[in-house]
Amino acid sequence: MENSPEITPISPLLEVSGLYKSFGIAGRDPIQKEQTVLMDINFSVAKGAFVCFVGPSGCGKSTLFNILAGFESQTAGSVLVNGSESRNGNSKNIFVFQEDGLFPWMTAYENIEIGVKDEPDPEKRRSAVEEYLELVGLEGAGGLFPHELSGGMRRRAEVARALITNPDILFMDEPFAALDFLTRLQMREEMINVHAMFPITILFITHDIDEALQLADQIIVLSERPTTVKADIPVEFPRPRDFTKPGLASLRKKIYFFMGLHAAL
Template structure:
């Protein structure tokens, strides 16, 4: 299960500055405190796909790293299934913005990393094949990452993450750097995959259309220090089409304005 509760979460960084102290021995002094997140409160239900939007530098990725257990919070609490997050867990898989595939391993070997606990070789290979087929990489099992396109690398990463069978999959801008057509294809695949596996998925994006087409739940972070400016469940039927759903189109225009863009221009 992957139910997430975030209560009064805050995160503050302290700048540290170096000053000469003589004899080429710098002195490190504490600088100003920078509050990145302040009083974040969210309820994320099991099986939801939640898309986080907000301007660059607002703390979206920081929030995901705290949920994943990679960074401690300075205040408040994050709970998964009623238990506080105290560090990374195999139940919370993070798909990073840039390729995290091991370059010396083939696609099959990368995907098989999460199945090392299976002692039966044939059972392990059957599951590796199943996850590779799920992301439509049949025929590329023995290719290395350098031999794959950017979109294929992302699909291989998704297969590796799914093989671990996590309760929560966290993705930080998974489509960045992809060409337009590959981006659209990957978006469709993630939506279909989520409908099939029904895992809790958290996704940071700068693309409003991605959030509205993919998300069950949308969260917008803004202001300074960062707080939640919108927390909304998206109950539009799928597949979603802006032209056929005036309400979805109006929400799209509202989100552009919230993020400082006059889309009519």
């Protein structure tokens, strides 16, 4: 009998096909009663990829995330996580919201500990929380309440809280938008380090093209509404990335071009 080698197809972690989303409009226009926000969105994401989504304000990025995470239903199309419909609850999705998501009555330590509440061994819980506090540079600050932390420290605690659950996909919708420029740059660097240590799949919305270029393995550029995928670009430069390198500089130019920002170059 012939012994043929077994071929295991590598399927993507996330596969989005023919995704549409329309919203009913309760406004006063007697004719337009529906607005198509997402129109035939197609892309796939490999396990462990850091994917950044950029696109004009109001194009439907948050709507897309809500659908991918199973919080909202699509009008048409499919979202497969590990080959099955994402709604089956077989995927541990985590959202890190734009706004502060820490419980204000709990310390940073206790907020992060929520992510390992199912671990019965208190010693294992403690060492996990300590490890993640250290990972995000919050060692020694675990006993502080959210209002005692700076904006950057709160973000770090939220990142730790998300990572400690070891999610299949970490959704981050403009997580650093409210931070000052310098703290933002620091958070960017930390995300690069964190992702190098824990290569979980991260879907990340940003308005900042440089942020996307620093972080992403894949950049998905969305169009104006009705929104389609304008470009789906693999970014294969080693990190940390140097924007003076010709390859990266021309990629940045290309993305600005896709965003219709010719004059900004």
